[in-house]
Amino acid sequence: MAAAKKPVDRRAQIVEAASKSFAMFGYKATTMELVSKIAAVGKGTIYTFFATKEELFSEIIGQLSKELREVAERTIDHDRPFFDNLSEALHELLLFREKHELIVKLSQEVRDIGTPMAKDGIARLEQGILAFIQQEVSYGIDKGELRGANPQLTAFVMLRLYLALSLEWSKQHKPLSRKEAAGYFGELLRDGLAVR
Amino acid sequence: MAAAKKPVDRRAQIVEAASKSFAMFGYKATTMELVSKIAAVGKGTIYTFFATKEELFSEIIGQLSKELREVAERTIDHDRPFFDNLSEALHELLLFREKHELIVKLSQEVRDIGTPMAKDGIARLEQGILAFIQQEVSYGIDKGELRGANPQLTAFVMLRLYLALSLEWSKQHKPLSRKEAAGYFGELLRDGLAVR
């Protein structure tokens, strides 16, 4: 219903062109003129569909966020134990993230020049992941696999911990193998550190 | 032995002056000229004791790191349970950090303009904390309170987790009280999340 079919769907052309440009040059260096060139469309036409550059960007982040969620959802199998699902899903998300050029480019842009809009985009993606984890945590609590303290905080801790283990640790040490990371992560979250 | 006593100890004068200036204006805005003025000393005299501005700064970070360690050491009582000590010590360190003007100023400078030398200083302080935690973790393992996986990684995870809980969480949510944070932190690390 949203997408009527025409000889050529200009809106889709534009979104695709913008997507490429944002991934290739980042938010700041992507100009509306450039997008119009790639889309083979007059600059004015873009403004028929999107009121501002930010709105166009937002549409693309929205699509990407949805895609991210689908990746995560696809790796979850509610018949398996909670912690297996969790570290599997986080691993898939991390791979996706590392491979997806737009995300890589935006992260770099945030790091190097701190473009506020790029920050915003990354934050939205992270927020989406957080919401997903929280949903799974709540499910795990319902199923009785998980102790039921504050699911929001728990989801937050899980994400931070996973990122620390898989990204930050390797900044100063030999990176953990996928197996080591998942093992340590799962063990710590499941059973804690105390000798019992 | 290192500090001979003279009518006035110029070296100490200089270090104190520099310390004040770094805390007041940050690394970048502290000029050698300014330090010499505060220390009531000719600029050239500074170079009798420190070859470069960086070396002077390094000396001060070294002192501060030692001070930090003393604060942590003072709150540890090896007769108490490991996790009590841990969250107590981390809390003390956080308070110290928040109160210490030099650390606050340097953090701000890193955030706002990313001065490499300031980054470096903060990194060294964090490294010191990490080494301290690691030592305590090893001790906890020896005493049989802690499961004995990779102490370095464990220390790293503990610090990240504590910082996430006490600093990052509050960027987007109502901050946790000291009690909530310590409670959640201790419980998660000690016992994990799984229902048993």
Add this chain to the structure above:
DNA sequence: AACTGACCAAAATTTCAATCCGGTCATTCG
């Protein structure tokens, strides 16, 4: 009616002279 690109004001970038700063060293002081 859909589309275009020349056009505009605001923002970003470049340029470049003026200033500043870390570090040196010939001179001074005690």
Add this chain to the structure above:
DNA sequence: CGAATGACCGGATTGAAATTTTGGTCAGTT
């Protein structure tokens, strides 16, 4: 005579003006 000093140097930084770029508009074209 040796410790201390501050004028001095060149490279880096800053600020402001000039120039270019860019998000967004809209009169004109198809």
